[in-house]
Amino acid sequence: MKRVVVTGMGMINAVGNDKESSFKAICEGKCGIDTITLFDIEEFSAKIAGEVKDFDPSTVMPKKEVKKADRFIHLGLKAAQEAMLDANLPEDLDMDRFGISTGSGIGGLPSIEKNSIILENRGPRRISPFFIPGALVNMLGGFVSIEHGTKGPNLSSVTACAAGTHSINEAFKTIVCGGADQMLVVSAECAITGAGVGGFAAMKALSTSNENPKSASRPFDLNRDGFVMGEGAGSLVLEEYEAAKARGARIYGEIIGFGESGDANHITTPSLDGPARAMKAAYKMAGEPKLDYINAHGTSTPVNDKNETAAVKELLGGKENCPPMSSIKGQIGHCLGAAGGIEAVTCLMAMRDSIIPPTINYTTPDENCDLDIVPNVSRKAHLDVVMSNSFGFGGTNGVIIFKRI
Secondary structure, eight states: OOOEEEEEEEEEBTTBSSHHHHHHHHHTTOOOOEEOOSSOOTTOSOOEEBOOOSOOGGGTSOGGGGGGSOHHHHHHHHHHHHHHHHHTOOTTOOGGGEEEEEEOSSOSHHHHHHHHHHHHHHOGGGSOTTHHHHHOTTHHHHHHHHHHTOOSOEEEEOOGGGHHHHHHHHHHHHHHTTSOSEEEEEEEEOOOSHHHHHHHHHTTOBOOOTTOGGGSOOTTOTTOOOBOBBOEEEEEEEEEHHHHHHTTOOOOEEEEEEEEEEOOSOSSSOOSHHHHHHHHHHHHHTTSOOOOEEEOOOOSOHHHHHHHHHHHHHHHTSGGGOOOEEOOHHHHOBOGGGHHHHHHHHHHHHHHHTEEOOBOSOOSOOTTSOSOOOBSSOEEOOOSEEEEEEEETTTEEEEEEEEOO
């Protein structure tokens, strides 16, 4: 089977507008969650989120073109530009063999909300002609592929909070099956809107610790009360190993296993069985290696964190066999369909720098979440094999395992 490696990365989120500043802030335990500024929150029960700050979309596309694309596309373009530059690709690539795989949970929700209001108040003739092409989830791949000239497979995963990981898995499969030599992976999300926050709040899924936004997202803590919305994008360049090695590429890591599963249980409540089966599939494919670190889905919701802990213990045969596991959602919030991409970049940088990011805001232990979650402070550690988990509404699960080369 062909080997697939990562040679370029980029990300943007609530604590940084590039991969280096973001990762540094995540490891320092800085929190980008604060009171929402993107819309009027007066009537909302949840008033906090991890917004991307100081980002000007005209820096990633011409100013006159900005209105043609939703914010999630702007964020995706930013991460993709960084990843492509980071990969230092040769100019003579066969772009017919260079594909793209994108992911988003919701896509252009701000545009959907805005144009629905226009329809209601001003009529159908006032809807923007850019609404549909700027809001469709797969248009993230459309805009990015046009910018970078990728003419290979153009794929899109729309699998809620597992979309980012699934988009990496799809790119991996494409290269392994011979459909492309290189794949640019981009996952992006911007759902911090009235409809997005109001919808999740109506489900009682969001934290309402509005008075203390910096400590509201508390993965694995006994007093966790729901997730906090985040936004951002993550991007990776994947290449066939021999080709990357031949051109002298810097290699961040190799994908050695992935797993996917469905819960067939409940549309919103996660099961234990589904995530466990996805982890087992990835672990088996990877050859059952010693795991040095697990990046948890770790949403700060009561059910997910308990079930994920139990699933990891089931995978590895008990607490005593489990490596450190942490969640970065306390720092940046839950970026939904972008979470898997951002967290994959974080895993690879953790392996590069031999450091485990902390789970911040951990003050009160929960007997159901009793693994080593690297509480509050990052930890130096040599990492050879890392695993990242992503689980989404609808019972859709994705897991990926990276190895140092």
